[in-house]
Every structure is written in structure tokens, then in C-alpha cells.
Amino acid sequence: MKRMLQEKLFQKYPALYSRPEDTLMRFGFETHDGWYELIDAVSDIITRRCPDAHARQVKEKFGGLRFYYGGGDAYCYGAARLAEELSYSICEACGAPGSVYNNGGWVSTKCAEHAKDRNLDNIETDYEIEVTPVYGLGPGWSRLILILEKAESDYAKIDGRPPARFLVAVKNGKLKVSYSGGNEETAGRVDLINRYAGRIDQHTGRVLDDL
Ligand SMILES: [Zn+2]
Numbered sequence: 001m002k003r004m005l006q007e008k009l010f011q012k013y014p015a016l017y018s019r020p021e022d023t024l025m026r027f028g029f030e031t032h033d034g035w036y037e038l039i040d041a042v043s044d045i046i047t048r049r050c051p052d053a054h055a056r057q058v059k060e061k062f063g064g065l066r067f068y069y070g071g072g073d074a075y076c077y078g079a080a081r082l083a084e085e086l087s088y089s090i091c092e093a094c095g096a097p098g099s100v101y102n103n104g105g106w107v108s109t110k111c112a113e114h115a116k117d118r119n120l121d122n123i124e125t126d127y128e129i130e131v132t133p134v135y136g137l138g139p140g141w142s143r144l145i146l147i148l149e150k151a152e153s154d155y156a157k158i159d160g161r162p163p164a165r166f167l168v169a170v171k172n173g174k175l176k177v178s179y180s181g182g183n184e185e186t187a188g189r190v191d192l193i194n195r196y197a198g199r200i201d202q203h204t205g206r207v208l209d210d211l
Pocket of ligand 1 (some may be wrong): 091092093094095096110111112113114
């Protein structure tokens, strides 16, 4: 990630990124710039809820974000795991909606344009979300909801509990997801979605420029 963006994250979240020398954070954020807004959103969510949490390593692996940290609680865990899950649908170069391309073992997440730049456009993607607009939202936000619902359903199965029910609304142009049922991890997931949705265009899914 560009030095300037890395410095911004270190400055905005001094507690979360307070021990770079003692951890693999000394190598900085080992991702491209496209996930900046996602990392910013999850850092914000975790810092507000868990001031004791500290990042150990933030990097890209096999096309996805890895957000390793110490401390925190179930809420932070829910947000961090969902950020990792979301990264598989976000171009690592520019933040536009993307898919995972596997080029003979070299795996990366790219939008259609960046896949074309790298001649990946003829390669089958490993992970692509079919976006059917839901709740009357544009495809950019619908994609977030679909990933949220899938994550909640997967974790509920593991926990042996019924999945949370989501209520999706738009208020003053902002996505407001609320829920009933679920657990603290669900709360972390929902807050991350609401936060990240504010940073992308609800139709194109691209990062908003005027931040
Ligand atoms: Zn891109």
C-alpha cells in the first residue's frame, strides 16, 4: 500500500496500530491500495469497540485480506472476519467490485478492468458473487447484503443457532441494516457493512471520491 495511505491509517488508529515494531506490522500494510477503505472501515469499527485490540499483521494472501490482531471480543471478531470475506469481492487495485482470478496458482482479486490489464480476463474466476439487486438497493450495496447474509448463515450453522434476520433500509441516502436474533459477531458484521456501504456508490460499488 502507498506510504501516504499507510501513514493515514497509523495516524487515525494509533491504539490499534500502536506496536508496529513488536509485530509484523513493521512491514506495514502488505496489500494494494484498493482495500484501503475496507481496512479503514474495519479499523474504525474495531477501535471504537475494542480499544485494547492491536493489529499484528495486515496483508493479502491467496487473493484475500488477512487481518490478524490481538485482544478484542466477539464483536470485533465478527467485523474482522467479514472484512476478510468482503475482500474477495473488492478489486485489490482500485476498490471496485471484483472477482478472484487464479492464474496458475497466482491468485488475486481484481475488477474486470484490472483483470484485463493483467491478461486475466480469460481465466475462470474462483469466486464471483452473482448480484441480483435485493431490498430495492443498487447492485453495489446489494452485493454487501448478500455477503453479509451468507456469512451470517454460515456462522449460524457452525454455532447451531438460527441466523439473524436482517432489516434493510435507506435513510438520508445511507444504508441502515439492523437485525434481530444473531449474536455479538452479527453486531460486528452489521456495523462493518453499514460503515463500508457509506464509502461506496450503491449502484457501481466503486469507492466514492469525495471522502
Ligand atoms: Zn480495479
